[in-house]
Amino acid sequence: MSPTDHEIDHLPQTLGTALDQPTDDALQGLCASHAAPDLSDALEALPEELMQRFFQRLDIACTADIYAHLQPDHQSRVLKSLEEEHASRLIAALSYDDAASVIEGLKDDHAETLLEALPNDDQEALETLLGYPEESAGRLMTPEFASVQPDWSVAEAMDHLREQHELAETINTIFVITPDGELLGWVRLKELLLSSPTTTVRERMHTDVVSVAAEEDREEAAHRISHYDLDVLPVVDDNGHLLGIITVDDVMDVLRAETTEDFHRMAAVGDLVLSLRDASMQLLYRKRIGWLLILVAVNIFAGIAIGYYEAAIEAVVALVFFLPMVIATGGNAGAQAATLVVRSLAVNDIQLRDWWRLGGKEVLVSGALGVTLAAAIWISGNWLGDMQVANAIALGMFFVVIFGSMFGMLLPFALSRFGFDPAVASAPLITSVVDIVGILIYFAVAVAILGL
């Protein structure tokens, strides 16, 4: 049965006690009775020194899978704490895609030493993977896949798979390739199983292959797996030769990381690869101060805009009372529009070329929002000030909401068009720009209506 939440909550403590005992029996018992992802979470909640002792004391048969689930920075530090020979055996016990991502996180000289200590086969395979661009499909794949040839009989294919199964990460889907490695199709293990042994693989093969090129972005790989409901996606070179496979669990991690990146960008936070739990205060400061300073610089113009209308403010101080409400509302409407577009672009619900259709819709939607919000502020304006002022701020609200919405809707498209991540259109950035333009619109309307 599933471990209870209570057991999992106390796992760090249980592990800590087991680590204090002179023999390894209690530790080995915990390894056998708990899932690797739970154990790695529990270890990360312990002091660094205890986590390292765990990996130093226990055998690789026990620890490899737990190690694979640690956060990247913990992986690096644990590896550094192990003796060279122990470290290289640990790396060799990981699947190639996991091993590549560990080595990627190491300092260059440490990575070099480790790679050289590995068996030749492993070293070559890892160097190939690490040769692909960061965040490419090639980096994400593992070269450990199950393949058969089209002219084999089902019996021959099954024999071959029995020999290969230890190497392959998954044999639920088996790829059919020519003797020199060109990808022709695929077949499910259960289809082979249900076929007569003398049938050829070719007769059972599906040829509607969805694949990804090794140089393509890993997000594209994730999109294809999710769009086509695949268990496993083949990765090919320019000549259609099968290089490796990407499995759905690798892709879930990628989607999660990319989504977190979008969330952070949309709140004007720099890319934070570490978890919030583990991020140091210095790191959090660095990831946040950059955009905050840029936005302060942008906001200087808001101050200048207000300064420009100093005379109007002195004449009708009440205008200032409603200023925050109007520019905040414009910014809020813009943040809504931007978020709708950014998310829809991220999940491929809309494309870049849809900008004019959505922009057209937004003219009408923002007009309706503007009218409603203008009415709301007109009522509060009448309550707090006089009718003339109420007219001025209501009309200002109307135009500021339309400007904010249109700006929020179109900025992500513009960013995307010029090669930037649309998620850079963060709520704070939009709010700041709408503040400046909103101040100018608001006072221009007020000056015109009140005849200042």
Next chain:
Amino acid sequence: MSPTDHEIDHLPQTLGTALDQPTDDALQGLCASHAAPDLSDALEALPEELMQRFFQRLDIACTADIYAHLQPDHQSRVLKSLEEEHASRLIAALSYDDAASVIEGLKDDHAETLLEALPNDDQEALETLLGYPEESAGRLMTPEFASVQPDWSVAEAMDHLREQHELAETINTIFVITPDGELLGWVRLKELLLSSPTTTVRERMHTDVVSVAAEEDREEAAHRISHYDLDVLPVVDDNGHLLGIITVDDVMDVLRAETTEDFHRMAAVGDLVLSLRDASMQLLYRKRIGWLLILVAVNIFAGIAIGYYEAAIEAVVALVFFLPMVIATGGNAGAQAATLVVRSLAVNDIQLRDWWRLGGKEVLVSGALGVTLAAAIWISGNWLGDMQVANAIALGMFFVVIFGSMFGMLLPFALSRFGFDPAVASAPLITSVVDIVGILIYFAVAVAILGL
């Protein structure tokens, strides 16, 4: 090979042309040569009437899988356009989880009629699924799973699977149950395949089962599949009997929908289940106006706060120039902190009980941010105004940034603690609250320092 982007972009046009021809040959050719998710996307880009004609003309063997990939609202409308007998055959051709989600989207009387037209088995199975709470694991599962008994030999198990394979959604992982259905363990198809035929299933069975109860939230199911890297998660009743399975592709859709909901909430947009592409203008207006009006009401207090300091503004108008910059920066810092917390809570990186640790960290991080930003505004204050004013606005900035950050960090925890979705702590909400409190802090500091 993968269909090219060019082909997929022109698929709606190609489909439209094929629909205009008197015979179905061209349509059937397109069905055979393209993946169901691409065809359903293409159909959704066509006028409603053409989409319906497609499902009316073609056989269910062709259309069921395409239908399963349509958006919920399109599914309902297509179903309504079909004759009753055709509609019920289409529903019967879907997997139970897909069929349940289609029926869920129909009006009550239509759902009733459809269910009654189904074969008895299907009707019962669907009524059971629809009996579980919305957004529960039970709703997401399919009762079509492969199971074997522990005392069977591998040969018996394989024979049983050969008979069952048409029914089961996946047989890569096979569950081991007692004759009365209690879940004991699981075994991989490849493990059975590699075992001697006389071995018993019990000898090959794994007993570390991760499962979910049918009444639990579907997000919990998604979390377990992702945390434990599972292909398939068993769903059990209170007595540990196996009821159904949830597969990883179902969960990817759930994760995507839940993440989109978080994105929208964080931008103060109401829950939008439709895609942005298909949402009507009325719907978009309704989903956005609610929060905008609430925030206008909140912002009235910002106006009142400014009104309270009218005398100070009239004495030193320069204070108004820097007001937007200070309160915007406080709001931005708050939005950053809130987003970091909301996302970390959503991916289970942090728990509710971590609030004090993260809050403690935030005191220091926001202090450092406050000092830096105060220095930045002090410099611009000196440039635009005088030294005394610069001191006042810098100190105001310092306190407002600390308040904004702490508020943004703690609000999601507080919401979560009282049973609300932490994502309600949207950037617009935080900005609005920080505006009000920020105005009070800013003027209080200015009045004290400038002796107004």
